[in-house]
Amino acid sequence: xxxxxxxxxTIALALVGGTAFAVHQVRGGLSDGRVSxxxxxxxxxxxxxxxxxxxRAKVALSGLLALPAKEAMYFTATRDSDGRALDxxxxxxxxxxxxxxxxxxVTLYEGEGWLVKNAANRWSVPASAVTADAQGRWAFTxxxxxxxxIWLPTGSAKAFDLTLRLYHPSSDVIGHPEKAKLPVIERKxxx
Amino acid sequence: xxRRWIYPILAGGIVALGAYQxxxxxxxxxxxxxAMTKIGAQAxxxxxxxSPMATVDNQPIVRPSPDLSYxxxxxxxxxxxxxxxxxxxxxxxxxxxxxxxxxxVAAVRSDRDTRGGPARLALMRQGQKAPSGYEPVLLxxxxxxxxxxxxxxxxxxxxxxxxxxxxxxxxxxxATN
Numbered sequence: 124x125x126x127x128x129x130x131x132x133t134i135a136l137a138l139v140g141g142t143a144f145a146v147h148q149v150r151g152g153l154s155d156g157r158v159s160x161x162x163x164x165x166x167x168x169x170x171x172x173x174x175x176x177x178x179r180a181k182v183a184l185s186g187l188l189a190l191p192a193k194e195a196m197y198f199t200a201t202r203d204s205d206g207r208a209l210d211x212x213x214x215x216x217x218x219x220x221x222x223x224x225x226x227x228x229v230t231l232y233e234g235e236g237w238l239v240k241n242a243a244n245r246w247s248v249p250a251s252a253v254t255a256d257a258q259g260r261w262a263f264t265x266x267x268x269x270x271x272x273i274w275l276p277t278g279s280a281k282a283f284d285l286t287l288r289l290y291h292p293s294s295d296v297i298g299h300p301e302k303a304k305l306p307v308i309e310r311k312x313x314x
Numbered sequence: 315x316x317r318r319w320i321y322p323i324l325a326g327g328i329v330a331l332g333a334y335q336x337x338x339x340x341x342x343x344x345x346x347x348x349a350m351t352k353i354g355a356q357a358x359x360x361x362x363x364x365s366p367m368a369t370v371d372n373q374p375i376v377r378p379s380p381d382l383s384y385x386x387x388x389x390x391x392x393x394x395x396x397x398x399x400x401x402x403x404x405x406x407x408x409x410x411x412x413x414x415x416x417x418x419v420a421a422v423r424s425d426r427d428t429r430g431g432p433a434r435l436a437l438m439r440q441g442q443k444a445p446s447g448y449e450p451v452l453l454x455x456x457x458x459x460x461x462x463x464x465x466x467x468x469x470x471x472x473x474x475x476x477x478x479x480x481x482x483x484x485x486x487x488x489a490t491n
Contacts, residue, residue, distance in 0.1 A: 126322075129322040132322070133325060136380060137329035141330035145334045145337035146337065147338075148481065168362040171418065171419065172418050176339055177338055179341075179418075180339075183417050185377060187376050188461055189377075190409075194409060225407065226407055228381050235374055241370075291426060
């Protein structure tokens with residue numbers, strides 16, 4: 124084998140391997156896991172010049188046009204509070220209290236971040252939809268089947284994620300999102 | 315035998331690192347360009363497109379919020395500054411955000427920043443001048459996207475919000491003599 128054959132082989136493999144590894148990492152989800160809080164993950168540099176090239180590419184793929192943290196924070200959960208992957212055939216209770224920001228919503232997505240077809244044509248639960256008790260606690264149910272109370276359907280999705288948007292978060296949440304009080308996601312059962 | 319592969323493998327390692335970084339760097343530009351092409355089909359450059367609410371059948375960009383009304387303007391600064399006049403929507407969260415061709419946010423102004431007043435922004439490159447009354451926003455690229463978000467507490471509010479948001483404009487700065 125001639126020398127240029129060896130170079131051609133390694134460089135061709137390197138081009139494919141380097142590109143494939145980058146694509147694999149970018150497709151790994153919205154958050155690159157830098158900040159975790161229970162089942163939720165977020166980043167501090169979305170939409171800013173401070174973002175790493177990997178974070179910028181991830182956000183472009185899974186959350187294009189995301190706002191910087193001072194305006195909004197995006198917490199994404201792909202797992203429940205016990206660490207099990209969110210499954211569209213299962214029913215979950217999502218329970219929380221007052222969130223430290225001006226407004227919030229939880230939206231259900233599949234794939235890289237697409238709304239899911241469902242009979243109720245409901246894709247999110249905004250703060251205005253829940254009824255808080257005297258202690259500020261609220262809850263809703265994520266399920267493929269219609270539920271009493273506030274129901275967020277999983278539709279036909281096999282796997283899904285939940286994105287919690289917190290607009291105008293407090294400076295405490297911006298500075299320490301890992302300590303913010305966020306909802307729990309509890310699996311109740313699976314079909 | 316193996317020694318013949320040392321330099322080709324080293325060269326391959328360098329190329330792999332380069333391909334990895336090049337892919338990461340190119341991804342935001344490519345996805346933003348695709349988004350501007352898709353959104354740009356709804357309205358000409360330097361003009362707002364007022365989208366209907368996001369539903370499963372209407373998802374112009376990834377991870378849309380069904381609780382926000384979106385209005386978008388694909389801007390082009392090659393012929394001079396582009397002026398944004400964003401009408402305030404009383405009593406609710408709204409914002410206008412400016413994204414450059416690399417997906418970075420050049421500016422965000424919300425009702426909190428304007429204290430309920432309108433947002434008036436001049437999108438421009440270095441060396442261009444903002445007209446009086448407009449806040450200058452410097453961009454490192456000619457093209458990008460301006461996005462207005464308006465919160466709806468429930469879908470029935472859409473007609474009222476839609477009428478107000480259509481007062482917002484995105485336009486090339488008129489030529490001056």
